[in-house]
Amino acid sequence: MSAPARPRRPGEDPPAVRIALTALALVFLAVLVLVPAAAVVVEALKDGAGLFWKALRDPDALAAVRLTLLVAAIAVPLNAAFGLAAAWSVTRFRFPGKSVLVSLIDLPFGVSPVISGMVTVLLFGAQGWFGPWLSDHGVKVVFAVPGIVLATVFVTFPFVARELIPFMEAQGTEEEEAALVLGAGGWQIFRSVTLPNVKWSLLYGVVLCNARAMGEFGAVSVVSGHIRGVTNTIPLQVEILYGEYQFRAAFAVASLLFVLALVTLVAKKSLEWRQHLARREGARRSPA
Amino acid sequence: MTTAAVPVPRAPRAGWSPGVLPGFGLSTGFTVLYLSVVVLVPLSTLALRSSALSWEEAWRIVASPRALASYRLSFGASLAAAGVNVVFGVLVAWVLARYRFPGRSLVDAVVDLPFALPTAVSGIALTAVYAPNGWIGRHLAPLGVKAAFSPLGVGIALTFIGLPFVIRTVQPVLEDLDAELEEAAAVLGAGRWQTFLHVLVPILLPAALTGFALAFARALGEYGSVVFISGNMPLRTEISPLLVMTRLEQYDYAGAAAIAVVLLGASFLILLGVNRLQAWARVRTGRA
Amino acid sequence: MSIEIRGLWKSFGTNTVLKDVSLDVPDGELVALLGPSGCGKTTLLRILAGLETADAGDVRHAGEEISSRSARERNVGLVFQHYALFRHMTVAENVGFALRVRKRPKEEIEARVNELLALVQLDAYRARYPHQLSGGQRQRVALARALATSPRILLLDEPFGALDARVRQELRRWLRRLHDELHVTSVFVTHDQEEAFEVSDRIVLMNQGRIEQVGSPAQVFEEPASPFVMRFLGAVNVFQGHVEGDRAYVQDLEFAAPGGAGRTPAHVFVRPHELEIHRAAVPGSLAATVSRLVPLGAAVRVELTAAGNGALEVELDLRRSEALALAPGDRVHLSPRRVRVFPASADQGDSLTASGL
Numbered sequence: 001m002s003a004p005a006r007p008r009r010p011g012e013d014p015p016a017v018r019i020a021l022t023a024l025a026l027v028f029l030a031v032l033v034l035v036p037a038a039a040v041v042v043e044a045l046k047d048g049a050g051l052f053w054k055a056l057r058d059p060d061a062l063a064a065v066r067l068t069l070l071v072a073a074i075a076v077p078l079n080a081a082f083g084l085a086a087a088w089s090v091t092r093f094r095f096p097g098k099s100v101l102v103s104l105i106d107l108p109f110g111v112s113p114v115i116s117g118m119v120t121v122l123l124f125g126a127q128g129w130f131g132p133w134l135s136d137h138g139v140k141v142v143f144a145v146p147g148i149v150l151a152t153v154f155v156t157f158p159f160v161a162r163e164l165i166p167f168m169e170a171q172g173t174e175e176e177e178a179a180l181v182l183g184a185g186g187w188q189i190f191r192s193v194t195l196p197n198v199k200w201s202l203l204y205g206v207v208l209c210n211a212r213a214m215g216e217f218g219a220v221s222v223v224s225g226h227i228r229g230v231t232n233t234i235p236l237q238v239e240i241l242y243g244e245y246q247f248r249a250a251f252a253v254a255s256l257l258f259v260l261a262l263v264t265l266v267a268k269k270s271l272e273w274r275q276h277l278a279r280r281e282g283a284r285r286s287p288a
Numbered sequence: 289m290t291t292a293a294v295p296v297p298r299a300p301r302a303g304w305s306p307g308v309l310p311g312f313g314l315s316t317g318f319t320v321l322y323l324s325v326v327v328l329v330p331l332s333t334l335a336l337r338s339s340a341l342s343w344e345e346a347w348r349i350v351a352s353p354r355a356l357a358s359y360r361l362s363f364g365a366s367l368a369a370a371g372v373n374v375v376f377g378v379l380v381a382w383v384l385a386r387y388r389f390p391g392r393s394l395v396d397a398v399v400d401l402p403f404a405l406p407t408a409v410s411g412i413a414l415t416a417v418y419a420p421n422g423w424i425g426r427h428l429a430p431l432g433v434k435a436a437f438s439p440l441g442v443g444i445a446l447t448f449i450g451l452p453f454v455i456r457t458v459q460p461v462l463e464d465l466d467a468e469l470e471e472a473a474a475v476l477g478a479g480r481w482q483t484f485l486h487v488l489v490p491i492l493l494p495a496a497l498t499g500f501a502l503a504f505a506r507a508l509g510e511y512g513s514v515v516f517i518s519g520n521m522p523l524r525t526e527i528s529p530l531l532v533m534t535r536l537e538q539y540d541y542a543g544a545a546a547i548a549v550v551l552l553g554a555s556f557l558i559l560l561g562v563n564r565l566q567a568w569a570r571v572r573t574g575r576a
Numbered sequence: 577m578s579i580e581i582r583g584l585w586k587s588f589g590t591n592t593v594l595k596d597v598s599l600d601v602p603d604g605e606l607v608a609l610l611g612p613s614g615c616g617k618t619t620l621l622r623i624l625a626g627l628e629t630a631d632a633g634d635v636r637h638a639g640e641e642i643s644s645r646s647a648r649e650r651n652v653g654l655v656f657q658h659y660a661l662f663r664h665m666t667v668a669e670n671v672g673f674a675l676r677v678r679k680r681p682k683e684e685i686e687a688r689v690n691e692l693l694a695l696v697q698l699d700a701y702r703a704r705y706p707h708q709l710s711g712g713q714r715q716r717v718a719l720a721r722a723l724a725t726s727p728r729i730l731l732l733d734e735p736f737g738a739l740d741a742r743v744r745q746e747l748r749r750w751l752r753r754l755h756d757e758l759h760v761t762s763v764f765v766t767h768d769q770e771e772a773f774e775v776s777d778r779i780v781l782m783n784q785g786r787i788e789q790v791g792s793p794a795q796v797f798e799e800p801a802s803p804f805v806m807r808f809l810g811a812v813n814v815f816q817g818h819v820e821g822d823r824a825y826v827q828d829l830e831f832a833a834p835g836g837a838g839r840t841p842a843h844v845f846v847r848p849h850e851l852e853i854h855r856a857a858v859p860g861s862l863a864a865t866v867s868r869l870v871p872l873g874a875a876v877r878v879e880l881t882a883a884g885n886g887a888l889e890v891e892l893d894l895r896r897s898e899a900l901a902l903a904p905g906d907r908v909h910l911s912p913r914r915v916r917v918f919p920a921s922a923d924q925g926d927s928l929t930a931s932g933l
Contacts, residue, residue: 013480018387025383026395028376032448033401035423036413043416082322089315093306101319103563107327110555112509113407114529115548118536119330122337127541129333157326174660176309177627180647181654182674183725186310192677196664215406218511218529222536235408235512242412242516251416254409261404265397268404305629308647 040258043251055252063229064237065256067145071220071233072213075152080206083160088194091168092176102165108157113218117151120223124150143225148233151219156209163205164198171197204271211264215257334552338545349546354522355531359550361439362528366507369446370454370500377454377503378496384455385462402451407512414445415516437519442527445513450503457499458492465491494569498562505558509551577638577728577761578603579624584633586619593619594630595785603638604759606752608772611782612808617765618657618733620782624763625654625731637729653722653730653760657737659714661706667717668693668702674724692720695754712743719751723758732764736771748775769809773797781805803918806845813851813888815844816920824917827884829860833917841920846912848891853878853900854909861909864888866902878902882910 013021045052055061090102108116124141125131134141141147175197179189195202217235224231226240234257241250306312338346349355384396402410418425418435425435435441465488473483511529518525526534528551535544579601586594593616601607609617622628624635626647634643642650661670668689675685693699696716706714715735722730735751736744752775755762766772772779773793781788781796781804789801800806817826819842824833826844833842854861864882876897878890890910892900902908 021379022383022387022389025380029380029395029398032451033398036417037401039416039423040409040413085315086319088311089319092309093312095306104323110505110559112529112551114511114532115552118532118544118548119334121536122333122541123330153326154330174656175662178656178660180309181625183648184677188677193662211404217406217408235406238408238412250412254412257406257409261401264404265400268400269397308627
């Protein structure tokens with residue numbers, strides 16, 4: 001005996017619609033995202049693991065990895081420190097011009113990577129404002145590591161602040177005020193109250209900032225000068241290899257960035273889950 | 289009754305005070321300084337550099353046939369990509385928010401891949417897949433469709449990088465949607481399609497438009513994922529950021545700056561539009 | 577420690593929330609700041625704590641000007657409306673925080689935390705996190721944390737606002753007992769008059785940034801200084817009338833009302849329990865018609881309509897109500913036992929007079 005047909009709830013689609021829409025969405029994602037992602041792995045390993053490892057152990061590739069790590073190690077802490085300062089300033093105080101400041105922080109998001117790199121050249125390049133002074137003093141910024149760092153800092157500038165500002169705004173100032181009335185000083189409040197409360201949010205911003213810092217291509221491409229083993233980051237190394245029709249090697253090096261992306265996604269998901277739990281806790285904490 | 293001349297207390301002028309928590313000067317000072325050094329000063333050089341040109345020169349550069357062709361491609365492909373993303377983005381968001389199926393959380397993670405994957409990797413992966421001998425390209429070639437190295441390829445790359453924007457703005461709105469709304473519509477006698485059209489579409493519209501504008505702005509400035517797949521033929525598949533890059537490589541800084549200003553102006557206008565759109569949506573839906 | 581407040585002003589933007597507020601809180605007293613939301617009571621409390629700075633005026637603790645001292649240096653205890661417990665610290669860590677930031681020795685902190693947890697009866701919960709506690713328990717942790725450094729002033733912002741009715745009852749009595757034990761000068765903010773009456777020694781009634789009246793619970797209830805106070809502290813019937821010489825008139829009724837010369841319009845206020853219902857007309861009474869009877873347990877609320885005065889209400893004890901045996905539609909006569917007369921224009925301003933009958 002079949003069960004009597006249950007009337008559908010108003011928000012429910014008929015099974016046929018459900019299946020058709022799901023299938024269409026999955027095909028779209030597969031064609032656009034999943035197939036290219038799979039292509040990176042397949043192309044990298046097509047001619048065997050031996051060639052794959054050989055491509056990664058190439059001295060130029062290793063130099064690119066080292067440079068990428070160095071650039072991220074400088075840019076990420078700088079922008080994390082900025083993010084904390086900006087979030088503290090904007091969410092803990094009231095002052096004229098605050099909303100302007102907040103929208104200026106987003107500015108680099110609206111700037112094409114090529115332009116982000118270009119402004120560094122305009123400032124520090126041979127014909128730039130500080131160019132002549134710098135070359136007189138033997139400092140090379142453009143087509144050298146400092147330029148790559150500057151361009152990366154510009155591009156990844158808003159990431160941590162963008163995560164922290166809404167989060168700290170939602171948290172409110174009560175706990176910090178409580179700590180103040182209880183006699184805590186500025187650093188004590190920051191270390192023992194604020195930092196523990198925002199740590200997951202901060203980490204989330206750092207993860208996103210790091211992913212962009214290591215993967216940035218356009219901006220870095222403008223300032224690097226593509227000097228092999230010296231000013232090539234991983235993405236630039238990929239471009240060079242690809243341009244020389246060394247596809248296998250290009251995909252092998254690109255797979256490093258692919259792994260970085262996967263790690264970023266996993267970290268992002270688990271941090272989102274943690275924030276979700278924290279919010280649920282917070283919801284239980286505050287009265288209905 | 290005697291009324292002695294009691295001095296009427298006068299309200300003192302209210303000055304602003306930032307608040308009582310410590311660190312206002314330090315955090316705001318650092319924020320403003322860092323913002324100026326990293327973002328504002330470099331961006332202002334762009335305006336100054338392009339202002340070195342006379343109006344006629346500037347016009348000759350920004351309205352040259354090659355520049356005009358690049359705008360047509362950049363704006364056209366970005367618009368088309370954002371349009372595709374609105375349709376499929378709402379679809380994917382709908383499926384993710386409404387349906388439960390095996391692997392749903394994996395699919396949800398895949399949506400973020402275009403954000404996480406460095407653009408150079410996306411570029412070579414898309415090229416490999418859509419090239420005439422690629423996994424998908426080889427099925428398109430017999431149909432006379434040339435995907436890679438054509439304006440269509442540019443559109444594919446821009447659709448890829450803009451994919452998460454619409455999904456990630458529409459999905460939370462769908463998830464927060466009160467089931468009672470649709471139930472109310474059903475009780476009032478609306479059919480499923482009527483409910484969608486008259487109840488859901490007006491609610492989703494601001495989010496979908498915001499996602500569209502964000503995807504459009506991002507696509508306009510995109511460089512890394514496009515340069516590999518486009519083929520970079522002047523007048524045909526050369527996007528505006530690439531033209532900026534080319535001018536820079538020719539040390540034509542003023543020319544690069546002039547085109548960059550056009551691009552920047554366009555993306556800031558779009559982002560300004562997004563702000564207004566969100567303010568409008570807040571007023572309309574009463575969301576904070 | 578006594579608190580003296582003189583001429584305090586505070587604005588946020590164009591919104592002036594405190595207008596020339598002056599107040600004295602004697603040492604050891606428990607004072608309630610009572611008023612509707614937006615009357616400035618919480619801002620006043622935050623200024624006392626040092627969390628807001630006044631635009632003008634000064635605050636003294638035991639005669640010493642403290643406006644220039646930061647919240648950190650004032651050593652006042654403050655209990656926040658939503659407690660503001662540190663969510664990543666245990667109960668014991670929360671309570672010991674003030675001593676830890678003062679770098680006291682470990683043993684001293686341990687001893688003080690034990691003492692305070694015993695005081696608020698939460699010894700068994702020391703290792704819990706705030707989200708694992710009930711509202712009433714959190715409230716007690718917040719209080720213990722505020723008392724850790726033995727502050728000589730304790731400030732509480734709507735301390736019972738976020739709790740359900742039963743817990744609120746218990747905590748009120750507990751807070752009163754605690755105050756009688758510790759004798760710390762305390763100021764608490766509330767919008768609930770019952771709460772203010774039950775807990776405090778003195779009540780400060782605030783409205784639109786000004787203090788309307790200061791007095792003991794009995795004083796403010798029996799001798800309200802303004803129509804606002806009269807209306808805020810419970811239901812009241814308002815009659816339109818006028819004052820002439822030292823008499824006030826409502827229709828044919830006449831009351832003593834010392835003050836004004838000439839004829840001025842006035843409002844005559846009568847509390848529901850101060851109106852008498854008669855079956856027959858008596859001298860000095862108003863005719864009215866019973867429209868509804870609402871049983872309230874030990875009392876009965878009688879809703880009536882009177883010509884020229886609209887809806888009125890009277891509260892009777894059960895026995896009197898049974899004796900009268902009222903039913904909707906009955907014609908009755910009302911006589912006030914006690915009235916308070918204020919000039920009609922002065923619903924905002926000073927009282928003309930308040931007089932018994």
